[in-house]
Amino acid sequence: MAAPFKIYNTRTRKLEDFEPIEAGKIRLYACGNTVYDHCHIGHARGMILFDSFVRYLRHRGWDVDFVRNFTDVDDKIINRANELGEDPLALSARFIDEYHADATAMGLETPTQEPKVSESMDDIQGMIASLIEKGNAYQNEGSVWFDVGSFSEYGSLSGQKVDELRSADEASGKRSPADFALWKAVKPGEPAWPSPWGEGRPGWHIECSAMAKATLGDTIDIHGGGLDLVFPHHENEVAQSVCGNKADYARVWMHHGLLTMASGQKMGKSFGNVINVKVALEAFPAETLRLYYLQNQYRSPLPWGDEALSEALGMLSRLYEAREVAEAMKGEEPAENVAKSMGKDAQTVLDLGESFSERFYAAMDQDFNTALAIAHLMELSRAINRFGNLKKANKRGGPVVAAALKAFSLAADSMGLMRMTTEEFHAQVKEKRLAAMGIDPADVEKLIEDRGTARAEKNWDRADEIRKELEAKSIMVMDQADGVQWRVKL
Ligand SMILES: [Zn+2]
Structure with a gap:
């Protein structure tokens, strides 16, 4: 029907x-x-x-x-x-x-x-x-x-x-x-x-x-x-x-x-x-344009600003970040129990996630109110990121964010947003933002390699200097168990 x-x-x-x-x-x-x-x-x-x-x-x-x-x-x-x-x-x-x-x-x-x-x-x-x-x-x-x-x-x-x-x-x-x-x-x-x-x-x-x-x-x-x-x-x-x-x-x-x-x-x-x-x-990744247009009411005139797409990319990145945080969460206990024991931030994610599709459809069925639908998505993402900061959220939060994860699939299927994997999103951001800033990815890789060498030699001053140089280029370095990863900071 x-x-x-x-x-x-x-x-x-x-x-x-x-x-x-x-x-x-x-x-x-x-x-x-x-x-x-x-x-x-x-x-x-x-x-x-x-x-x-x-x-x-x-x-x-x-x-x-x-x-x-x-x-x-x-x-x-x-x-x-x-x-x-x-x-x-x-x-x-x-x-x-x-x-x-x-x-x-x-x-x-x-x-x-x-x-x-x-x-x-x-x-x-x-x-x-x-x-x-x-x-x-x-x-x-x-x-x-x-x-x-x-x-x-x-x-x-x-x-x-x-x-x-x-x-x-x-x-x-x-x-x-x-x-x-x-x-x-x-x-x-x-x-x-x-x-x-x-x-x-x-x-x-x-x-x-x-x-x-x-x-x-x-x-x-x-x-x-x-x-x-x-x-x-x-x-x-x-x-x-x-x-x-x-x-x-x-x-x-x-x-x-x-x-x-x-x-x-x-x-x-x-x-x-x-x-x-x-x-x-x-x-900019194509979804940036989509988010930019959908966060505005379709019947209104839309004044273009030079920062429009940068701001939309910032929002898009928060959505992908929230999904990544939620996807990494594990746990087997019933969601209600976890929420009860972990407090307000957990309960908020659970409530927002469980009521999401109803609120999303209500917005969209009212003359395609994509602006409100996206506001719901952003609110949920902020709640997930707050919850993700709690100790043990990673270990126990899985059941709490299960409904919220469905919200992201709903956005993908019904609006064409968030259709990439996290890796695809960051790969696109790297390619396009570095090109826009005139930075050669090979130079970044080289700096990260030098930083690795400095760290191996326990030359902390040099390693820190390189990190600052990377930060100045909006590059964020993440030291992980399986190696060093880097992303463009948005
Ligand atoms: Zn015509």
């Missing part, structure tokens, strides 16, 4: 009980990227959020059909291709590959379907023809326009009045300023496809209506995207789909806030303030 949940619907501006069209199934469509450059961390917010929501819903028993499209025919692509002297479709194909590489590096699952505009021309033209036939669209000079005046509900998603609207599409050939292009007549130097209205290419909005219909049907459960898409893109999708299909389009509209720069600007190539995913992942 799929678990019920509440979701905020942009359409009604209310938190609602989610009601699927078909029991147990969710048809989810999210607007994807226009592929003319690398993914930046602003894109990553939407990519990671929807990946996490889909993971969570599947974890809760929903059969999710998740469609995310690629806009591979677009003005921006054509302009970039002209700058580079490259074929536009070759350029977009190249950046679809880059997108997939970034998605894999971020640990995202592949959507069920990933339609592209260039492969959806029949569906797009079919929908345009149907809109003309029904009187919602008209052709003029080889272009086709949607007649906004023919749809009385136009403006209801974004809450705008039609008479004040003006579409960005150039005015030539349209009847009213708010009308928008479904099909654009060919211009010299642009890719074009044959159509009943002459050679040309689709407008931006029609692609999502056509691809959603082709992949998921006339009515979908949830349509998602960034808040910047509500108008005009999603408003226009509603107009096209409702008029073309004579059916409701998306029951729930789900919009995430944007990543903004300190200046309040949105991140984008046109603002010259872009941090690419690849660059971020050279310096």
Whole structure:
């Protein structure tokens, strides 16, 4: 049985009980990227959020059909291709590959379907023809326009009045300023496809209506995207789909806030303030980005700060540390007995661990409150670390932390966090943080070896000097029974 949940619907501006069209199934469509450059961390917010929501819903028993499209025919692509002297479709194909590489590096699952505009021309033209036939669209000079005046509900998603609207599409050939292009007549130097209205290419909005219909049907459960898409893109999708299909389009509209720069600007190539995913992942493990986005409420704008990922990595490291501490604990006695004899810190871990899944699900089922879910995880981790400091916790604490350990698996399975082993996590931190600090791991190894030699020669002053040198590089040395280990201090 799929678990019920509440979701905020942009359409009604209310938190609602989610009601699927078909029991147990969710048809989810999210607007994807226009592929003319690398993914930046602003894109990553939407990519990671929807990946996490889909993971969570599947974890809760929903059969999710998740469609995310690629806009591979677009003005921006054509302009970039002209700058580079490259074929536009070759350029977009190249950046679809880059997108997939970034998605894999971020640990995202592949959507069920990933339609592209260039492969959806029949569906797009079919929908345009149907809109003309029904009187919602008209052709003029080889272009086709949607007649906004023919749809009385136009403006209801974004809450705008039609008479004040003006579409960005150039005015030539349209009847009213708010009308928008479904099909654009060919211009010299642009890719074009044959159509009943002459050679040309689709407008931006029609692609999502056509691809959603082709992949998921006339009515979908949830349509998602960034808040910047509500108008005009999603408003226009509603107009096209409702008029073309004579059916409701998306029951729930789900919009995430944007990543903004300190200046309040949105991140984008046109603002010259872009941090690419690849660059971020050279310096931080991918789960850092995921934690950063999930610890913030998805609908809110998220101001980017230079320390954002360092802080998120600090949090992530405390989670891994707590899990490592808990995993090392042994013991056979009943948990209640141990807690009783070891005191408040033990009892807290036991209580937080045993009530964890209930509190976690309650947060997530309230419009995906990942911020609260992560706060629960951090609270539990702090309690484990406090408990771990107690004498004998290592010997007797195992039964007390058993439930808490399940919390970490739950986070991994339902949010995609903490999917690495402790060793993998520290190996990634070493590789990426040392590279970011410009430190060669071989130099660290050499210093640790020298320290070993100094200690063997009982040259304590020298050994201490080296330890300080390592500390200055944020390297923590741990002398263990089976040898010396080192980690990057976070
Ligand atoms: Zn779209």
